[in-house]
Amino acid sequence: MDGAVGEGRASPPGRLIWRLLLSVGLLTGAAPSPANERVITVSSELRVSIGEGNEIFLLARPLPNEGLEAFVKRLTDDPSAKKAILTANGGARLLRREAFVRVPYSRLSGNFRKIAMEAVFPADTADVTGWFHHVTAPAGRPESLWRIAEWFTGDGRRYKEIREAGHIGSLETEKGQVVRIPAEMLLPAFRSAAVAASAPAEVALEFGSDEKGKYGVYRLQRGEALYSAVVVRFTGRVHAADVNEKAAEIAARSGIADVRAIPVGYVVKIPVEDLAPEFRPPDDPERIEEERARLETAQFVNRVRATDLSGVTFVLDAGHGGRDTGAIVGGIEEAREMYELACRVETLLARHTRASVIRTVKGERPCSDRRIDSAVDWRSARVMTTPPYDLEDAVAGVNFRWYLANAVLRRVEKGGGSGDRTVFVSLHADSLHPAVRGLMVYIPGEKFLQGTYGKSGAPYDSRREVREAPRVSFSYRERMQAEGMSRDFAEKIVASFRTGGLPLHDFQPIRRNVIRSGREWVPAILRYNRIPTRVLVEVCNLNNPEDRQLLATPSYRDRVARALVSALVDFYGGKGREVVTATSERAVEEPDKQRKAVRDSSP
Numbered sequence: 001m002d003g004a005v006g007e008g009r010a011s012p013p014g015r016l017i018w019r020l021l022l023s024v025g026l027l028t029g030a031a032p033s034p035a036n037e038r039v040i041t042v043s044s045e046l047r048v049s050i051g052e053g054n055e056i057f058l059l060a061r062p063l064p065n066e067g068l069e070a071f072v073k074r075l076t077d078d079p080s081a082k083k084a085i086l087t088a089n090g091g092a093r094l095l096r097r098e099a100f101v102r103v104p105y106s107r108l109s110g111n112f113r114k115i116a117m118e119a120v121f122p123a124d125t126a127d128v129t130g131w132f133h134h135v136t137a138p139a140g141r142p143e144s145l146w147r148i149a150e151w152f153t154g155d156g157r158r159y160k161e162i163r164e165a166g167h168i169g170s171l172e173t174e175k176g177q178v179v180r181i182p183a184e185m186l187l188p189a190f191r192s193a194a195v196a197a198s199a200p201a202e203v204a205l206e207f208g209s210d211e212k213g214k215y216g217v218y219r220l221q222r223g224e225a226l227y228s229a230v231v232v233r234f235t236g237r238v239h240a241a242d243v244n245e246k247a248a249e250i251a252a253r254s255g256i257a258d259v260r261a262i263p264v265g266y267v268v269k270i271p272v273e274d275l276a277p278e279f280r281p282p283d284d285p286e287r288i289e290e291e292r293a294r295l296e297t298a299q300f301v302n303r304v305r306a307t308d309l310s311g312v313t314f315v316l317d318a319g320h321g322g323r324d325t326g327a328i329v330g331g332i333e334e335a336r337e338m339y340e341l342a343c344r345v346e347t348l349l350a351r352h353t354r355a356s357v358i359r360t361v362k363g364e365r366p367c368s369d370r371r372i373d374s375a376v377d378w379r380s381a382r383v384m385t386t387p388p389y390d391l392e393d394a395v396a397g398v399n400f401r402w403y404l405a406n407a408v409l410r411r412v413e414k415g416g417g418s419g420d421r422t423v424f425v426s427l428h429a430d431s432l433h434p435a436v437r438g439l440m441v442y443i444p445g446e447k448f449l450q451g452t453y454g455k456s457g458a459p460y461d462s463r464r465e466v467r468e469a470p471r472v473s474f475s476y477r478e479r480m481q482a483e484g485m486s487r488d489f490a491e492k493i494v495a496s497f498r499t500g501g502l503p504l505h506d507f508q509p510i511r512r513n514v515i516r517s518g519r520e521w522v523p524a525i526l527r528y529n530r531i532p533t534r535v536l537v538e539v540c541n542l543n544n545p546e547d548r549q550l551l552a553t554p555s556y557r558d559r560v561a562r563a564l565v566s567a568l569v570d571f572y573g574g575k576g577r578e579v580v581t582a583t584s585e586r587a588v589e590e591p592d593k594q595r596k597a598v599r600d601s602s603p
């Protein structure tokens, strides 16, 4: 079964279709490029071209072993686009492995339209009120209002509305002109970018250098502390020891004697190598690499629609359990709260959707059993492998969870289901620097998913899930897909928390890796998990007093459960908020009335 992972999974029928098309001469190798065409390289797989008449094409390479159907689906959302793509690539030359296929802009999915626009018009900006298109005449002639309307609203005729909204006098545009496309007119992909842009603004740092090397400059604002406003925000560090250590280094480097009394406007110097990639200078190799990966993985978003979640398998993992308590801070035990939260999520999903929920850890009684402490018998929780694992060892407990998740995916695929209807969520509460608070979602950063991994020996060999597929590795496509799909889902979770008024991490709520003690990695539960859409949700930070108090409150946990379910419904094209607020909240609240009794009786 090991061979089932990796490049070997590519579909031979897909390859056959390409070959057939080639043999009948439907596809060309190098697409015909009109004169005066400007081509912008997005990544090794993607380019965007703009011709003299301002017509735009995406030039994309099929991924290794990608069939035509899959290629068309990935780029367009629309199977009927196959014909248009073949027409645009008319001719009889051979398709070389490295050749690019031309896809007309009007056929692209919203996501790829956005990628194309960002590549051709990097100066464009957005905020809640709309998209601000900067006329730059990339192919020589200024782009017309018609074209602008066509690109951003999907209909050229809407140029009139754009003109009216912006009181634009002339029908002709000129270089340097800024045309606003009102938010309500934008295609969904541009509209959501506009909404995202209205989240806390990113700060551009200035840079300088001294004998110790290059640094970024940040001027402290009124009321800002070095820990949160500088270290957490710009270096991405969140664990207490890391934050304190970095704060001390930065203070020394900047000539700050007392970190509690830094004057407003003081120049704080942050070494470039400590900066998170997005804050580094534009020519920094790590920043370039990060942006490239971001664009490439952004090709993979969920396209499955299942508004009632029918056919969706949701693998729900409550972190810790049994002997593994997770973090305990101020009497609040992570394992208990996460087990109880998972029960709430399961109950909501059963009530409001048709998703099939599989919990990785279970106690003796079902979540629906409402006798005393029934929803919270986390102490008897076991990982539901065959046979179950008692959680004697926390690390083995994590390994068994991803083995179990992979077995669920195999079962789904065997039954004719697909990975894009399967979602994995692991629930945790973090223990970070006390200044940090709110939700943080980890996704599997593609660059951390290389190599092959597996466990053997006791206690692993005795579990069916391990014997069936002992080792795991990922193909290039699977790595890209994992980061892309997981980010797509993570964005839905963040949006759902925001809408629900729940605390979020201030600066970077979605992270592709953990940074701790000078190392970077993806948590094992995501690293070896083969379910394409998989996230680890750190619901809040137990070391932050406000977060801790919230987590102990049933109404907060209920809101978190609703936000998660709502995000899942949104991910599959439904209206999550409406679904989770539809009916009485009573039954979900009930188990917690017993909470005090539970606490008193627990060892």
Ligand SMILES: [Zn+2]
Pocket (backbone or CB within 6 Å): 319, 320, 326, 327, 334, 427, 428, 429
């Ligand atoms: Zn945890």
